[in-house]
Amino acid sequence: MLTQAAEDYLKSIYKLQEKGGKVSTGILAEYLDVKPASATGMIKKLKSMNLVSHERYQGVTLTDAGKAIALEIIRHHRLLELYLFKALGVPWDGVHEEAEKLEHVISEDVEARMDAFLGYPTADPHGSPIPDKNGVVPKTISIPMTELQNGQSCVVAEVNDNDSALLRHLGSFNLYPGTAFRVIEVAPFEGPFTIDIAGQQAVIGREVAKNIFVSNVQETDIV
Amino acid sequence: MLTQAAEDYLKSIYKLQEKGGKVSTGILAEYLDVKPASATGMIKKLKSMNLVSHERYQGVTLTDAGKAIALEIIRHHRLLELYLFKALGVPWDGVHEEAEKLEHVISEDVEARMDAFLGYPTADPHGSPIPDKNGVVPKTISIPMTELQNGQSCVVAEVNDNDSALLRHLGSFNLYPGTAFRVIEVAPFEGPFTIDIAGQQAVIGREVAKNIFVSNVQETDIV
DNA sequence: TATATAATTTAGGTATACCTAAAATAATTT
DNA sequence: AAATTATTTTAGGTATACCTAAATTATATA
Known part of the structure; x- marks a missing residue:
């Protein structure tokens, strides 16, 4: 059995790998809220167990075995x-x-x-x-809400799960996965989105919208 | 927050205290499957947190604060x-x-x-x-099944929970808490119990019976 | 290209919770 | 009462997973 810390590292490496490119020691450390030196240590340990590949200064990658554990967690x-x-x-x-x-x-x-x-x-x-x-x-096929245009309708597919306050905020608008809404207006100069959810209007700021991913995007006639 | 190990020690001290008298370092260590020296170490730590009282060579006692945590766990x-x-x-x-x-x-x-x-x-x-x-x-008011006499009927109140094989065995007779049964015969010389559970006969050995506690004991006419 | 900056690693230290072996203390037997 | 035995404690060691500070390596800037 792996330690809880080791499992958390594998999970984090997987998530960071998904998001973007190279997973550096520093990125990993920041994500896990530990110091880079601690990440170096754990990476060495995981490498000795053949759960990650790692060349000094080159970032970490999960091996098949490491990926399997990450996905299990x-x-x-x-x-x-x-x-x-x-x-x-x-x-x-x-x-x-x-x-x-x-x-x-x-x-x-x-x-x-x-x-x-x-x-x-x-x-x-x-x-x-x-x-x-x-x-x-x-x-899952989805795009960030920030890419939506005036008049488009869609369904919430996914939201970022790591900010409680944000989730409560989205909950207050009923913005759960599966909820449909229509963009009434995107304010110019990277401004907020005014949307219609089941007949109710709501204003969603850009920073909030970045955390929402939508699918089933369709052009709708303005009623 | 306490560590998991500390919580386990408090819980174990509580249970051993319930069962019988003095909780010695050795008894505690055996119960937790650690060495006596390890138990001494943890006792010192718990004492420094005012969760247990302890005088060298005299056994441990939970303080009110320690007991509260034990009961919570x-x-x-x-x-x-x-x-x-x-x-x-x-x-x-x-x-x-x-x-x-x-x-x-x-x-x-x-x-x-x-x-x-x-x-x-x-x-x-x-x-x-x-x-x-x-x-x-x-x-809960209950007596060990071993104290039952011929012809008495009762209800299972509690069984020991620390032996999986025993529990499977009891389950095969439906001997769950709440189940009623009647003693048909107690074999002489500390022998096994023949009982009637919902019309089915079963033979329960003495070692098994020691793990069963019953309530609502009543004399019944032999049908 | 040399130098400054940033990222990473090494070295050495902390705390937890376990261990073994030896010393200290208590309890029992002769 | 002395000696043996059992229990408990101390002393010192292991592994995990974190830390800080210093050294190393890579990258960016002048």
């Missing part, structure tokens, strides 16, 4: 989030923190039972895909 | 066991091990939600009392 995390949300009614801005602790201790058996209870879901409460037991991640 | 554990059993269908011989890990990471919020889901229960799947939020332990 992410699966635990996202299934737990959805379970807490659906079965116990934990608000969506609280599930992340809770799952962060549980993901390291839940057994495969309990996970399978939650999976069955939830009907083998493919996305967590924030819209993030849940990898299956074999580490296959369901594909 | 035990509450977590037993609520989790019942939740896993009822909500997720985990077999009763598996819930202990699972709860052992979860009890240290579950939040008060999630615990309160499980408590409500379960209807504020007072006993776990093995019949052990669940302390309430204030640390009050529901009183």
Whole structure:
């Protein structure tokens, strides 16, 4: 069994790898809120276990074995989030923190039972895909809300899950994955978005919109 | 926040204190499967936090603060066991091990939600009392099954929860808390018990019977 | 290209919680 | 009471995972 810290490193490397290019020691350290020297140490340890590849000053990459573990932890995390949300009614801005602790201790058996209870879901409460037991991640096609134009309608596909206050804010507008809305107006000069959600108007600032990803984008006639 | 190890020590001291008299370093170490020297170290640490009282060579006692924490952990554990059993269908011989890990990471919020889901229960799947939020332990009146006489009927109140194989064995006879049975015959010379459970006969050895505690004992006419 | 800046790694230190082996203390037996 | 045995504690060591500070290596600027 890996330590919790090692699991967190693998998970973080995976997420950073997904987001963008090279995962440097510094980026990884910042993401995990530790000092670069600590990241160097853990990278050496993970390398000795053949879970990551690493050349000095060149950044880290997950090996197949490391990626499999990372995906397993992410699966635990996202299934737990959805379970807490659906079965116990934990608000969506609280599930992340809770799952962060549980993901390291839940057994495969309990996970399978939650999976069955939830009907083998493919996305967590924030819209993030849940990898299956074999580490296959369901594909989701979505674009940042910031790319939307006047008059376009769409459905919320996914939102960033790492900011509780933001999630509460989005919740107050009902901006959950699955919710449809239409862009009434994008203010010029990178301004805020005025949108229509089920007949209600809402103004969404650009910084907030950056955290929202949408799908099913369609041109609509202005009513 | 206490470390997981410290919480386990407090919980163990509480349980050993319940069972019998003085909790010595050696007894505690054996119970936790660590060396006596390790127990000495942790006792010193807990004493410095005013969670236990300890005089060299005299055994440990929980302070009020230590007892409160011990009861909180035990509450977590037993609520989790019942939740896993009822909500997720985990077999009763598996819930202990699972709860052992979860009890240290579950939040008060999630615990309160499980408590409500379960209807504020007072006993776990093995019949052990669940302390309430204030640390009050529901009183249970029960006697060891080994004290039963021919012809007496009773209800299973509690069974020892620390042996999976035993629990599976009891489960195969339906000997769960709440199940009623009648003693048909106690074999002489400390022999096994022949009992009647819902019309089915079963033979329960003495070593097994020592792990079963019963209540509502009544004399019955032999039919 | 030389120098300044930034990123990374090494070296050495902290805290937790375990270990073994030896010393100290208590309890039991002769 | 003395000697043996058992228990407990001290002393010193291991592994994990973090830290700071200094040294190294790479990158950017003059």
